[in-house]
Amino acid sequence: MSEALAIGAPTARKREPGRLWIVPPAALLALLFFYPLALIVRQAFLDDSGVANVAEIVRVLHSRFFLNALVNTVTISVAATAGCLIVGLVLALILAFVPFPGSGFIARLIDTFIALPTFLVTLAFTFLYGSAGMLNSGLMEAFSLPLPPVDFLYSTWGVVLAEVTVYTPFILRPLLAAFSLVDRGQIEAASVLGARPFRIVRQVILPAAVPALIAGGSLCLLLTVNEFGIVLFIGAKGVITLPLLIYGKAIQESAYQVACIIAVVNIALSLGLFGLYRFAAGRLGV
Amino acid sequence: MSAAAFTGPSVVDIDAAKVRGAGSNVHFDKVSVAYGTHVVLHPLTLDIAPGEILAMIGPSGSGKTTALRAVAGFVRPASGRIRIGATDVTDLPPYERGLGMVVQNYALFPHMRVEDNVAFGLRAQGADKALIGERVKDALATVGMATFARRYPRELSGGQQQRVAIARALAVRPRVLLLDEPLSALDAQIRRNMVEEIARLHRSLPGLTILYVTHDQTEALTLADKIAIMRDGRVCSHGPTAELYRRPPNRFTAEFLGRANLLPVTVAEAAGSKGFATATHGDAVLTGAGRGEKAGDKSLLCIRPQHLSLTADNEHTNRIVGTLREVHWQGELTHLVLDVDGTPVRVSATKLPVALPEPGTKVPLFFAPADTSLLPEDAGV
Numbered sequence: 001m002s003e004a005l006a007i008g009a010p011t012a013r014k015r016e017p018g019r020l021w022i023v024p025p026a027a028l029l030a031l032l033f034f035y036p037l038a039l040i041v042r043q044a045f046l047d048d049s050g051v052a053n054v055a056e057i058v059r060v061l062h063s064r065f066f067l068n069a070l071v072n073t074v075t076i077s078v079a080a081t082a083g084c085l086i087v088g089l090v091l092a093l094i095l096a097f098v099p100f101p102g103s104g105f106i107a108r109l110i111d112t113f114i115a116l117p118t119f120l121v122t123l124a125f126t127f128l129y130g131s132a133g134m135l136n137s138g139l140m141e142a143f144s145l146p147l148p149p150v151d152f153l154y155s156t157w158g159v160v161l162a163e164v165t166v167y168t169p170f171i172l173r174p175l176l177a178a179f180s181l182v183d184r185g186q187i188e189a190a191s192v193l194g195a196r197p198f199r200i201v202r203q204v205i206l207p208a209a210v211p212a213l214i215a216g217g218s219l220c221l222l223l224t225v226n227e228f229g230i231v232l233f234i235g236a237k238g239v240i241t242l243p244l245l246i247y248g249k250a251i252q253e254s255a256y257q258v259a260c261i262i263a264v265v266n267i268a269l270s271l272g273l274f275g276l277y278r279f280a281a282g283r284l285g286v
Numbered sequence: 287m288s289a290a291a292f293t294g295p296s297v298v299d300i301d302a303a304k305v306r307g308a309g310s311n312v313h314f315d316k317v318s319v320a321y322g323t324h325v326v327l328h329p330l331t332l333d334i335a336p337g338e339i340l341a342m343i344g345p346s347g348s349g350k351t352t353a354l355r356a357v358a359g360f361v362r363p364a365s366g367r368i369r370i371g372a373t374d375v376t377d378l379p380p381y382e383r384g385l386g387m388v389v390q391n392y393a394l395f396p397h398m399r400v401e402d403n404v405a406f407g408l409r410a411q412g413a414d415k416a417l418i419g420e421r422v423k424d425a426l427a428t429v430g431m432a433t434f435a436r437r438y439p440r441e442l443s444g445g446q447q448q449r450v451a452i453a454r455a456l457a458v459r460p461r462v463l464l465l466d467e468p469l470s471a472l473d474a475q476i477r478r479n480m481v482e483e484i485a486r487l488h489r490s491l492p493g494l495t496i497l498y499v500t501h502d503q504t505e506a507l508t509l510a511d512k513i514a515i516m517r518d519g520r521v522c523s524h525g526p527t528a529e530l531y532r533r534p535p536n537r538f539t540a541e542f543l544g545r546a547n548l549l550p551v552t553v554a555e556a557a558g559s560k561g562f563a564t565a566t567h568g569d570a571v572l573t574g575a576g577r578g579e580k581a582g583d584k585s586l587l588c589i590r591p592q593h594l595s596l597t598a599d600n601e602h603t604n605r606i607v608g609t610l611r612e613v614h615w616q617g618e619l620t621h622l623v624l625d626v627d628g629t630p631v632r633v634s635a636t637k638l639p640v641a642l643p644e645p646g647t648k649v650p651l652f653f654a655p656a657d658t659s660l661l662p663e664d665a666g667v
Contacts (some may be wrong), residue, residue, distance in 0.1 A: 027348070056588075173664075183391065185389045185390075185393030186393045188380070188393070189387055189389065189454070190360070190381070190406065190410070191380040191392040192358055192380050192385050192386065192387040192455075193386070193387075193406055193411075193412035193454070193458055194381045194382075194407050194410040195381055195406070196381055200411055204395060206397075
């Protein structure tokens with residue numbers, strides 16, 4: 001016994017080497033993330049001459065361009081998320097519960113959208129639905145129209161449609177995972193008990209998919225709030241979102257304090273949504 | 287098929303009939319099921335009488351669950367028709383067939399309380415609130431779960447969950463109750479209790495027709511009025527439970543339904559007016575219940591292990607001699623394994639001589655002619 005203590009005692013006094021491993025990632029994180037973030041926050045409070053200017057913050061937050069961008073951002077992200085939820089849910093239900101050959105292939109094909117740059121879909125949309133796109137050209141030729149009849153692409157709804165197309169897989173993936181865990185016995189039991197398909201979806205399948213819907217929806221909301229490429233690429237007149245406004249103020253107008261104030265709001269919005277996502281995901285075990 | 291075309295009973299009809307004493311028969315008319323070119327159920331013609339419990343038993347892949355799923359409407363027959371009562375349900379979707387079903391893993395809805403699980407079918411069928419309340423209460427009381435109405439399934443044990451699943455199936459007053467290996471997920475003790483509870487339940491609902499699919503012969507023997515034994519997608523025997531057990535028509539049935547010693551014999555004298563034939567096994571001349579064998583036929587004499595005795599009496603007039611190989615004491619029962627001219631013979635005894643013979647010694651075994659059955663030697667099915 002005493003021998004064991006004697007051997008064990010010096011080991012206990014040794015410094016635990018594992019603790020030092022926190023330093024490299026923390027330093028890297030501080031250098032690449034927290035320091036630039038702190039610079040943005042600092043710049044939001046200081047004018048170009050380095051003097052604190054809180055009045056500018058109040059002015060920007062009450063300005064029409066900021067409020068318009070905020071409303072646009074929220075409208076587009078909420079509409080796009082709702083669209084993603086609806087399209088993702090319908091697609092997931094079909095892929096998971098309607099047996100047809102090649103459903104697995106289709107699911108994987110939809111997955112590949114995640115790997116593509118977001119503006120690529122917008123580019124494809126321009127070819128399809130743009131003023132000189134295939135649809136408009138075809139319609140103008142077929143009906144001898146002087147102007148392109150389909151004109152939704154360069155509006156808020158064009159942005160929403162592009163975001164729905166790009167971000168639906170972010171809903172589809174967790175939903176398919178959730179649906180794969182739904183006990184088929186429950187669906188069959190419900191059916192035998194007299195429930196029709198719509199009731200089964202509503203009362204048996206959807207409750208099981210709520211965690212996936214919340215997690216996927218939160219992630220989608222987060223990504224659409226910060227979407228830049230799609231909005232820029234479509235270039236819809238008057239459709240300015242917070243990321244686009246930050247870009248405009250910083251790069252085109254060199255109004256850095258204004259850009260940083262809006263960036264801080266955008267960051268707060270994103271972190272709030274991310275917190276909500278983590279809370280929902282953690283709470284629901286996703 | 288639209289709901290309007292459904293000719294089966296609605297909740298209200300079933301309520302009027304009160305199910306008790308008004309169950310429906312199930313008729314399989316040459317029903318076959320195939321997945322592509324692979325036939326999983328060969329043309330099956332079978333009747334389940336109103337109020338009857340038919341147990342379908344057989345090994346995995348024998349087609350028993352496929353037959354049940356065809357009744358439920360989850361498997362579409364490649365040919366043949368299925369009728370429940372007067373209704374041809376072959377083309378009806380499951381929700382229009384008026385059935386109840388209980389499956390192995392309970393399949394309770396985890397986000398619903400027990401009472402909502404039980405009410406699910408009634409709500410789906412559009413029953414009014416008062417009726418739902420009454421039926422839920424009745425169904426839960428029937429399975430002894432009335433005090434658990436506000437619990438969630440996760441707060442119940444396996445046995446309690448299965449009772450709720452049964453209550454949920456009964457609440458809609460089904461024309462036929464389908465039980466698909468309902469006790470397989472439970473441990474042995476709870477399973478024994480549940481078998482007794484289902485038997486009690488059927489006594490209280492004598493009109494309820496039950497199709498019970500299981501691979502457990504004890505459940506089938508305890509509960510079923512009739513048994514259909516399935517093998518390779520075919521019914522290899524079908525009949526009243528006791529009859530099938532006492533007089534198995536073939537080797538597979540004899541061995542699947544309980545344990546059986548099958549002694550190869552040669553028929554010496556065909557069965558007379560009393561139904562007993564004489565057969566020889568080596569030097570032993572044995573008497574057994576015949577089924578039309580002729581003198582000279584090779585046959586198997588089926589003797590259940592519990593019908594073999596180490597002592598002779600007026601009834602146990604057949605005698606064979608075997609060499610004792612193994613003795614297994616299992617509390618209530620002692621199992622002896624003997625070698626009778628190369629055929630392993632198992633004896634299950636509740637009472638044994640105080641001094642058991644040593645393994646390797648010759649032991650005489652006695653059995654009554656009435657406890658035996660001759661069956662064809664070569665028919666696998």
